[in-house]
Amino acid sequence: MAAIKLCTKVLLASALVAVPAILLAPAGLAITDDNVVDCTPSPTNNPLPAPCTTPVEDESNKFDISNLPTFTVTPGAAKSPTKVNFSAILSALGEYAAAPFFYVTYGDGTGFGGPTDLRAINSFPTSHTYSKAGEYTLTGYGVYGGQVEQASVTFTVDKAIETEPTTTPLQSAIWEPVTTTTSTNNASTQVESSSQVNVAKTVLKAAPSPTITNAPKIAAAAGTATAIRVGALPERASVLAAIRIGGKWTALPDLTTRANGTTTLAPLTFTKPGSYPVRLTLPDGSIRYLKVLSRKK
Incomplete structure (x- = not known):
């Protein structure tokens, strides 16, 4: 008869003893398999072999560091x-x-x-x-x-990526032609670097007028080169400029407006006080005026 495997509680010395796995052999049948531990209770109450009383370790929740996925x-x-x-x-x-x-x-x-x-x-x-x-x-x-x-x-x-430095200019410089000095008894126009002449800079706050009568006025000190910035003009446009001195219109260096519709007249130096109209001719042929008031220092 084959050995019988039981998972139960057996009565041993009038006490209940939990036995995880017990192999019982019928009377007269000896267990001869060397791989099997005889956990049959002894009539003389001898101790059972250690494997019969050692709890089986539960491996189901044990953490395993091996066989991890890759990164x-x-x-x-x-x-x-x-x-x-x-x-x-x-x-x-x-x-x-x-x-x-x-x-x-x-x-x-x-x-x-x-x-x-x-x-x-x-x-x-x-x-x-x-x-x-x-x-x-x-x-x-x-x-x-x-x-x-x-x-x-x-x-x-790899080597570090080299990039060209980028800057966002607040305003682009505009190259303008350099002209020789023209002069009359009352005024002269100059285009010189700031290192050569001390140029005063001023801004016409109002928009140039379509009529000379309503032309906005801007002051300039007599004897001082003055660069006047003018706004409210077409963007990125070529503008013809002229100034009236002694009843005669004298051409000034041509202008190019910036992206914001502004441009700067060539520096003007006035030798005598007075009122001097400036005429700006736009690409569509329309005209705008402003007046420069030359005053004594």
């Missing part, structure tokens, strides 16, 4: 982030992703955590910046219960 590295250039993706490990570990079992070295002498400073993998940085180009090996370590697992990725970091 990926996306190299960046030097001085730019190199991305590290641990998402597959985080998903596989579940609740253990928050347990301090890991550390990483970046291959440049730095790392996150260490053998005596284990970190949770869900706290790992997702990028690292290498200061120099070269080949690096990033290694992740898992430590648990005396067991150490590691995984490495070797990659190349």
Whole structure:
């Protein structure tokens, strides 16, 4: 008759004893299999073999550091982030992703955590910046219960990306033709660098008028070169300029308006006080006027 395997409680010395697994043999039948432990209670109450009374360890919830999924590295250039993706490990570990079992070295002498400073993998940085180009090996370590697992990725970091500096100018400089000085008894026009002549700058606050009668006025000190900025003009347009001196219109250097519809007249120097109309002829043929009032200092 074959041995009978029972998982029950047996009566032993008038007491209930929990026995995980007991092999009972019918009377007169000896158990001869060397791989089977005889857990038959003794009539003389002798101790049972150790395997009969040792609880079976439940391995179902024990954490296993081995066979972890891999992680990926996306190299960046030097001085730019190199991305590290641990998402597959985080998903596989579940609740253990928050347990301090890991550390990483970046291959440049730095790392996150260490053998005596284990970190949770869900706290790992997702990028690292290498200061120099070269080949690096990033290694992740898992430590648990005396067991150490590691995984490495070797990659190349390229040279830093050099970019041209960019600036956003508040206003673009406009090149204008240089003309010789023209003069009369009352006024002269000059186009010279600021290092050669002291130029006063002023702004006409009102828009130039279509009629000379209603032309807005702007003051200029006699004997001082004055550059006048004029606005409310068509954008990026060529403008013909002239000034009336002694009843005669004298051409000034041509102008080009900026993107905001402004332009600056060539510096004007007046030798005598008086009122001097300035005429601006626009591309469509229309005319705008302003008046410069030259006054003694």
